[in-house]
Amino acid sequence: MKAKYDILGIGNAIVDVVAAVDDQFLARHDMHKGAMHLIDTDRADTLYSSMPPGKESSGGSVANSCAVAAALGARVAYVGKVADDQLGSVFRHDITAAGVTFLTPPLRSGAPTARCLILVTPDGQRTMNTYLGACIALDAADVDVDLVSEATVTYLEGYLFDPPAAQAAFYKAASAAHQTGRQVALSLSDAFCVHRHRDAFKKFVADHVDILFANESEITALYETNSFEEASELARKAVALAALTRSERGSIIVRGADTVAVPATATPVVDTTGAGDAYAAGFLASMTQGKSLFECGSIGSAAAAQVITHYGARPGPEALSLIRDLSKP
């Protein structure tokens, strides 16, 4: 069956609140720079009160990838849970306006839409604090197996292992994809997320993942090694294809006996939020368009470069038009 969508993303539907802080702010609030911390409502309130003024925009790792992939011309659908509130409307508007099909019904009279307080330090690194809110309510019932069967690749984020009911959605989607001959891609999301769920991740990767995205700290955390080379060889054995990113050192793509090294696209760094998401978007959009591994990685790097030159996880208007140009032959 010809696929209706190139990519179906399933992830935590989150609105980001981005503000710039100094390193002392992170230390004062016991944060690990570059990591994603799960926070409860009390911590969210305390942290928000002490933060500088912010800008809000739609986020969520896989949702970011979906928005960028759509800008690159891919046909994209998304599954994620927002609440029936103002931030939920913002999320729905933005992902729809980005050209992504988003049909998941909102959560009514439950937790509010998830938000992530993102603190960007002067070195461009982002430190995230996620209040999962309505994402906790995403469950297997939200995964439509027909939708999964209509997508060439179903792309999942490792963060979905945090809300317990979402894991069931995760497995249901993977199994539906494989039953209809489709592919499953996974992003490991965050080294601390890998630590929280290492055994479950290793099993899921080995049993269900065709395409794995991870950065250096995530893949070494998964395989509990300090050696990137060792981790990439383990990934080579575990999955059909792994795209492993190393910030300014570019990415290494391993597929069977092939190893392809792709340089990073040099660019001034303002805020690294969304860089990995944009890389995966460029990679998957290119892959579903039949491009070579080197092209997939290069368009991934170029999309990431556009995202890190401004505050926020999704490309702004100028970046979006540059990203659209990337997909032109």
Add this chain to the structure above:
Amino acid sequence: MKAKYDILGIGNAIVDVVAAVDDQFLARHDMHKGAMHLIDTDRADTLYSSMPPGKESSGGSVANSCAVAAALGARVAYVGKVADDQLGSVFRHDITAAGVTFLTPPLRSGAPTARCLILVTPDGQRTMNTYLGACIALDAADVDVDLVSEATVTYLEGYLFDPPAAQAAFYKAASAAHQTGRQVALSLSDAFCVHRHRDAFKKFVADHVDILFANESEITALYETNSFEEASELARKAVALAALTRSERGSIIVRGADTVAVPATATPVVDTTGAGDAYAAGFLASMTQGKSLFECGSIGSAAAAQVITHYGARPGPEALSLIRDLSKP
């Protein structure tokens, strides 16, 4: 009595949704480029659905001025009406985090927090569509005369003439300020707003305003003339001090017999939203610090220049630190 605040701002408390569009989008939706249009909920829904993805941040003309003035070291308080909802919390957080005292209680179980859909065209001009929401509920009871008497300048926005109950707040504040020997400043806000309320504006300006801010199209709209020179002479007679801005041509300040011309600060234009607000902030903060008219205008121009180099009405993190530097001797 020594003032506790340098500036008390009273205005419409609004959250902005900023997106980039082309000129055709404005034409298709019958908008006048550069103007502020008042819209109802239906129009807000229709317009939002057809807009590209946006970024949300706190706005409102006088609220923007308050945030910039606080960054310049002024002691600032603000009165405005948000609802008890997510966008209201965003507004409250941002203005408080900017260092502004904001005590107005939120509206409960009424209209939602006001929002302004701001469309930025490639020439950097912004076209605004405001759904007034909870701002409609701002009334004279929200103006604390003691607070007014504690501020050197009470700064009002012309937009307050749109929500009917706010006009009463406007008059109450002006009269309380003058009764305690304080000054009243007004921004005319928008040429279309001037058209809607011309007679009321002329009377208020002549009877109650000490310091008037207007751009060229607003001041010529007020006095129904095509000549900026004629309009500025009429302003000179009507108020003690008028600061009249002319975009890249800088500003003209008239006070009694004095006329001071201040050049604009040259800068690349990305989005002009908030330029006038930042000018007024720089001017008023400098004025309450005892600076010369030329310095007041120059710091106003420099603050405006910082705001127009990025999307959004309030300075971003880099701009904020440059603005803070402006106030250093």
